[in-house]
Amino acid sequence: MKKRVVTISRKHGSGGRTIGHMLEERLGIKCYDQQLIEMIAKESGFATDFIEENGEKVTNSLLFNIATSLTFAYNTFSQERMSLQDQLFMTQGRVIKELADKEPCIIVGSCADYFLAEREDVLNVFIHSDKEHRKKIAVEKYGYSPKEVDGILNRKDRERASHYRYYTERDWADASNYHVCLDSGMYGMEKCADIIADLYRID
Amino acid sequence: MKKRVVTISRKHGSGGRTIGHMLEERLGIKCYDQQLIEMIAKESGFATDFIEENGEKVTNSLLFNIATSLTFAYNTFSQERMSLQDQLFMTQGRVIKELADKEPCIIVGSCADYFLAEREDVLNVFIHSDKEHRKKIAVEKYGYSPKEVDGILNRKDRERASHYRYYTERDWADASNYHVCLDSGMYGMEKCADIIADLYRID
16 A cells, blocks of 8 residues: 555664655655644643653653642543643644644654554654664764763663553564664665655555 | 675564575575575584474473483583583574675574674664464465464564573564564565665665
């Protein structure tokens, strides 16, 4: 079946977001990344900073738990006893499903592969590369300190894996969740985008 | 760097072995699969049936443990206190490393990606597909009964995963272990072979 939507899950610093934008040019369809966060912000009332910080991790911070308790109290009469984290996850799902209904597109992150699992016209992609390659990209692109970058990448990997596991009950980096997984460090981002674009175009 | 060796890890029934032989034709290099088992048999003295049965699983059978105990007793003076399973694994590694030194080739199974991890000229591939697709192939190709095929595939998956984890301390289906992972059920084995051959030829 011809594909309509590409979802890209990616290890931090592997260039998954950049590959998404390369695909946008090659396929002539929109890549939702920062704009997805803004749409979720608009839909949910959460700040974009909050979504960027909490959209792909399960948090246990004290402040977050206090805010969640207050929300519980506030929502008692409406029976909506969801945590803020759960509310954010539900909103992500709603926005992503609406996007996939509305237009062919590329969606980066936010467990999009999980939310769209019932559609057959979705190509699920996972991008990774070895730690040294990711450290180099992360320092150059995100401005992390060379001393701290290893710890930051380890933390991001753990956060994304546990967030994905918590909500989907699947392993985030398990190849079986995706139609194609590529090491962007071995062949470069352009080649990854070529392969994905080729698969997307198959009838 | 131009690749010399392709390793193919695969879920049972996903067509990884067939893709290996398609690559043999496309690339003009030999695919070691059944012949690898025969080479390991010759090197180790184990029967081919024993290698096929135990080469990709960690066994706990009583008979196997008795045989291992006898081997321990026999080897006490030579300080080689390895189980039969460990001896088989060590022989697999030696044969695979010799093959990679000897000629460009394709190696199916046997943790080849792990044994060749220090080489930079190896392309590591993982092939999988969804359970319904694998069940269909396994019934047609291996003659499993339709009633039993689901249980057989689950057992094979568990065996390969635990064998890989036991010896490599890594997750078998983790995309990060491989340069490319492909869902053969989505795009077919020919397309998978095309993508792998294309990556193999890149300088």
